Amino acid sequence: MVKKSIRIATALVIAVAVLGAVSAGLWRYLDTPAGREQAERYVEVPSGTACIEVAGILEREGIIRGVRRFRWLAWLKGTEKQIKAGGYTFHPAMKPSEVLDRLVKGESLTITVTIPEGYTLRQIAHLLQEKGLADAGSFLSLASDQRFVQSMGIRGISLEGFLFPDTYRFSKGMGEKRIMEVLVARFHAVFKEEYRTRLEELKVTLEELVTLASIIEKETADPAERHLISAVLHNRLKQGMLLQSDPTVIYGLTDFQGDLTGEDLQKESASSCSMMLDLTSVSKSTPIVFLIKD
Numbered sequence: 001m002v003k004k005s006i007r008i009a010t011a012l013v014i015a016v017a018v019l020g021a022v023s024a025g026l027w028r029y030l031d032t033p034a035g036r037e038q039a040e041r042y043v044e045v046p047s048g049t050a051c052i053e054v055a056g057i058l059e060r061e062g063i064i065r066g067v068r069r070f071r072w073l074a075w076l077k078g079t080e081k082q083i084k085a086g087g088y089t090f091h092p093a094m095k096p097s098e099v100l101d102r103l104v105k106g107e108s109l110t111i112t113v114t115i116p117e118g119y120t121l122r123q124i125a126h127l128l129q130e131k132g133l134a135d136a137g138s139f140l141s142l143a144s145d146q147r148f149v150q151s152m153g154i155r156g157i158s159l160e161g162f163l164f165p166d167t168y169r170f171s172k173g174m175g176e177k178r179i180m181e182v183l184v185a186r187f188h189a190v191f192k193e194e195y196r197t198r199l200e201e202l203k204v205t206l207e208e209l210v211t212l213a214s215i216i217e218k219e220t221a222d223p224a225e226r227h228l229i230s231a232v233l234h235n236r237l238k239q240g241m242l243l244q245s246d247p248t249v250i251y252g253l254t255d256f257q258g259d260l261t262g263e264d265l266q267k268e269s270a271s272s273c274s275m276m277l278d279l280t281s282v283s284k285s286t287p288i289v290f291l292i293k294d
Helices: 002-030 051-060 067-076 096-105 121-130 136-143 146-151 176-190 193-202 206-219 223-238 246-251 262-266 289-293
Strands: 041-045 086-090 110-114 167-171
Touching: 041 051, 051 067, 067 096, 086 096, 121 136, 136 146, 136 176, 167 176, 193 206, 206 223
Parallel strands: none
Antiparallel strands: 041 086, 110 167
């Protein structure tokens, strides 16, 4: 019995000693920079990257030493799952605790981007690519993914027309999905309840109204003319007439040179409203809010 008690006591002493050594090592690591160089280095943390993977990226860039120790540090501080995606700048002279704090606070580099009114989905995709925020191909593909579109509360064939034109600040590394979520959330925030009531009065769906607003926006750059154009198009719809809208023809052309020809008007495309009344497949740019309200 005595021997068993001695063994237990010895094991406890050893365990405490090991834990103490580990803790002491981690606390020293907390305040020990990887080097003395203070030149900033850019590090991008992709969305969904696990803590251990982030540590690997940091070690490869010479920002920290010890992938596992960095992960243990995050675990002890309860921040292992709180690291935020984005583009960051660090230097080797920073303490691991400072590096971790910056990642947890999300103090990443941000890029300001303005999406102009009237931009199509394709234009938005290429704008974001030029800013280094997204891959245009991946952006366009996701924007037309039916499961993702429906998850955004949209019943159309894509998110075109629902990426609200505004000025945003995005972090590098956010990814196409998160950026689209922000743009669509902004649309829903601006589209007030009074506008939804207007949908019922007009007996049209949200997708149809956004499409019509987009066509009106593309018809003229003069805000004073939009009310007249809106009235004309609404009357044509009520009477079962073709919309005869040039912007919908232009959207379907791959080689448009600035002037529509008679041949262009005879071409059939999924977006042309010169030949059909169905608004479900018409091109949509980013609409101006008052067009929806009116």
